[in-house]
Amino acid sequence: MEGKIWLGAGDIKLRPLQEDDLDFVYKLWYDVDTSPFSDGPPYRPISLKRFKEWFSDEFLPKVDQSSAPGGNVYVIEYRGEKAGLCGFSIEWKRLSAEIWYEIVREMRGRGIGSKAVSILLDHIFREYPVRMVEADVYDYNKTSQKLLEKIGFETAGFDKYAAMKNGEYVSSTKYAISREKWARMGKNNR
Numbered sequence: 001m002e003g004k005i006w007l008g009a010g011d012i013k014l015r016p017l018q019e020d021d022l023d024f025v026y027k028l029w030y031d032v033d034t035s036p037f038s039d040g041p042p043y044r045p046i047s048l049k050r051f052k053e054w055f056s057d058e059f060l061p062k063v064d065q066s067s068a069p070g071g072n073v074y075v076i077e078y079r080g081e082k083a084g085l086c087g088f089s090i091e092w093k094r095l096s097a098e099i100w101y102e103i104v105r106e107m108r109g110r111g112i113g114s115k116a117v118s119i120l121l122d123h124i125f126r127e128y129p130v131r132m133v134e135a136d137v138y139d140y141n142k143t144s145q146k147l148l149e150k151i152g153f154e155t156a157g158f159d160k161y162a163a164m165k166n167g168e169y170v171s172s173t174k175y176a177i178s179r180e181k182w183a184r185m186g187k188n189n190r
Helices: 019-029 048-063 112-127 142-150 179-185
Strands: 007-009 012-016 072-078 081-091 096-103 132-138 154-165 168-178
Touching (some): 012 112, 112 142, 112 179, 132 142
Parallel strands (some): 096 132
Antiparallel strands (some): 007 012, 072 081, 132 168
């Protein structure tokens, strides 16, 4: 993984996704709490064999191209254990980034998500000329909403028809934080 960026602070490290993370990604992919909808291929349900083909042939090559939509994907490690995934994509026309994150069930409630998102924000605002970072959260995910609000995100929009689940629409809220607000908060307040 020469040339890849490792990010970290204390017990939390973000490292580039690699092929031997397949089983971990598959586990998160099927977690009802973290990934209940298919935002794109591979569509669920999918066998481990087909998932491995998709992961190796279609997903990882995009991750290796940092300008690709899936190009910035990190495994969140907590004290050396895999705790989740996070990533971002840049929308150059708007000079904004969109982040996402998932924490495995057994690692939740330890502050890992908020620390990982803070590390990701530091990296994005340091390395890219974006003016804001956004995140979409399904409205039933109150824990994720609280996480974003805790680290300074504010409500920026609402989508009543964000996704389908069991034949019904689920709404989402868009959160955003500006470069200026993140800088004002300072590392001591995060």
